[in-house]
Amino acid sequence: MKTRFLNIPEKYSGTVLIPVSESNFNDSTPYIFDGFEVNPKVFSGKKDTHYLIEKNDTIYIFIGLGNKIDYKSLKNIFRRIAQKQKDTFAQDVSLFFPEVFTEEQIEAAISGLHLGTYNLGHFKKLEVHPFLHPDFELKICSTKNYSKVISKAIKIANAQLETFSLVDLPSNIVTPKYLADWAVEKGKQFGFEVKVIDLKEAIEQRLGAFVAVGKGSEKEPQFIIMNYQPKSTAENIKHIGLVGKGITFDTGGLDIKTAGMVYMKCDMAGGAAVFGAMQLIADLQLTVKVTAIVPCAENAVDSKSFAPSDVIYSYSGNSIEITNTDAEGRLILADGLSYLIQNYNPEYLIDIATLTGSSVATLGYEAAALFTNNSFIGSAIQQIGESIGERSWPLPLWESYKSDIESDIADVKNFSGKAVAGAISAAKFLEFFTKEHQAWAHLDIAGVAFGDDEFAKTKHATAFGVHLLTKFVEIL
Template identity: 40%
Template sequence: MKINLTGNSSNIIGQKFSFFTAESWLQEKDDFKEKLNGLFVAKKDETFILLEENSVHYLIGLGSKPQNFEVQACAEKFTYDFRKKIKATTTLLNSENFNSDQIESLVKGLYLGTYEYPFKGEHPVFHSDFSLQLNSVSEENLKQLEMKVVAICEGQFACMEWLNKPQNFKRVPHISEFLDEISEKYNLKKTVFDRKKSEDLGLGAFLSVNQGSSQEAAFTILEYQSNIENAKTIGLVGKCILFDTGGISIKGSENLHYMKSDMGGATAVIGTLIAAAEMKLPVNIIAILPITDNAISNTAYIPSDVITAYNRKTIEVLNTDAEGRMTLADGLSYLAKNYKTDVLIDLATLTGSSVRMFGYTCGAYFSNNDSLKKLLEQSGDETNQRLWNLPLWDIWKEDFTSDVADFKNISSKPFGDCIVAGKFLEQFIMDHPNWAHLDIAGVAFGNVRYMKEKGATGYGVQLLIDFLENF
């Protein structure tokens, strides 16, 4: 995407985008307002097209007193809805009525709205011969705006693309090759433990899920290092189940094709790494992606198995469809033991319980640190990638205490599974004092405008980037 300053006013502008809040439209003095005579009143998502002598002028309504994420959503909807009408030509974005945060939201929304699936590798609007001109931003600020918007959007596009891919296009070699590419591009340190190395290290919980697979294990570590001395270090663990059959505790067939989405935590982490590296954020990031699928075979792990995890705790398997917490357990304990991090966060499309509780409105989250809770909630509210806190009371630990091991991997009770899962994962953080678990099962994959059925929402990338900027 190219963003250029407005040239001489005599330049021919191919098309114009003018966004108005209900309040700013009331104060508008231009002649075209009188000509419209009430045909446009700047309601949310309202669009009116004016044909002028040398250009097409799009008027887009934002509604009354919109928040920044609502500005972004309106711009995103406009670009997608009019993607076949908008021309790849010089375009003036009339931004005089907006502050810097609102302008960023507008441009970000315009870019995100260009996403279509299957992804073509280039966006239908913002490609090389499209120039978006702003008339109220200094050249220095414009460069910063372009860098940040492109970074966040490219990170979110990668997140969405990898979650949307069919299962046979995102097997272990496919995603490993992609991670090689971004590691080279962004100078990330990449380490991979295959099945043999994982066994040598004692990653038993992760390997229990992988043992039924025909695919090689790939316990992957990606490290982004900033150039800032004494920078804070963030540890991220993303659930990366490439496809989840449920294992021996097999899922029903009705919506099984959606289980290609069970790596939503990992794709959010991948997108965040890309955006952070593009933006050169002054933090260090250690990301762990325990990559495998959860398959059915004569070697698959079985209910009643007792597994020894990386931290030497034993786990009685009651349900092989609770595989995400098994892989995350080893990811968390390996990261907590081998790296010094200021914050430890895991993200996972983990439980149907969180979906039944919150639907598609927000993610459930758990944390042992009040300051971390506040920062995450602030970022959730700012980006509309919202979170709601649930308790980690010790009484829940009784529900997964085992007779034959330290823990069971599920509770036998028919309620509170997302809380049980969070409390279970707490047993593997090696007493890290600043940890949060984000269950994003209901928000990472759902109804989207660019697909007839469900697709990736991109949830997590903007949330984590905003968090990293404020941390």
């Protein structure tokens, strides 16, 4: 989306978008804009409402914001306008920003407009959204120049749009190799290095847990490593490691799922969040060193599939008893964490995954489950999440839960077998492979990575984590 700044013009044309707060109305006082009045009995600026007026071949869309608006709601309001009012957009579209708008509100609004160009119909013949035409230019009408804010907002939305597609496309398209190729292409485009470890090399490097999960599929697993090095030569640059779960489809393995498998194409949403964050971090040229690993595999049913009761060895050298093949995400994350710590030793370490139904049972679809041994990471992730609408809530990592992953035959088992505290025992399993790293956090995003909303008829991606991880990196 291209934009151009204008001082408040004397005359508007085409389509004009005007955000209006309820505070703009006082009892029966009309809202005045461009020479005409809007009666509050017709439109009063209430949240999630809009009002259209046509005058002299110009369409005015008044967008209700309510009295108090948060970042996520504002983004959704503008996404709704861009998606559902696109037939009213002329080639000439202007967006009026009131002087009271903050930079964060402008960022949310522009990101929302750009996200409104997304359509889930990837395999349908659809008309291109007006905003995506090569010659389209959104005119920003404001007394101030917010070019830097708007540029950042578009970069945020671009990374989230990429993540939408990665998660929403079917697993016969988004294979581990597809994701590896995506990473290589984006690395060249945005400026980060990519190394891909294929199955043969993974076996040679003894990535045993990763290999075990992927060996039952004809789609070869790919262990993707990305490195972003900032241009700054400062000595105090921080180094953060990210790990994302990249299960491109999850049948459950031999412990096969009995319901809801149609959405298991979305089981790589944690990995997609890391991919999107890497694009955005590099695009924004943040002054933090980032190493990210996304182990990508398909958990399929085959004669080569790993089985319950198997004992495998992880990259860390520890043995793992397999008590459930549907607890596969934590296995590839274990190798990802171990590989990252042993070979790169980052100061901060965050993994993100659609890991357990237990996190959904606990927190519903409102927040990710947050586990951390570091108060700075915990408070930062929560505060950032509140500010942008990507909430998380802490759950404990008490030592008393360690017994849930203790095995008689191996160093650790991958599933407790209990019907309770599933998200916690999964986090304890991952903690086992962090080698007591003192600044680690785990985000279980099973309830927030994809879901139902007004923008499609079926469950689809939210891109949860892309903005959250990037803003965390930004504050280091």
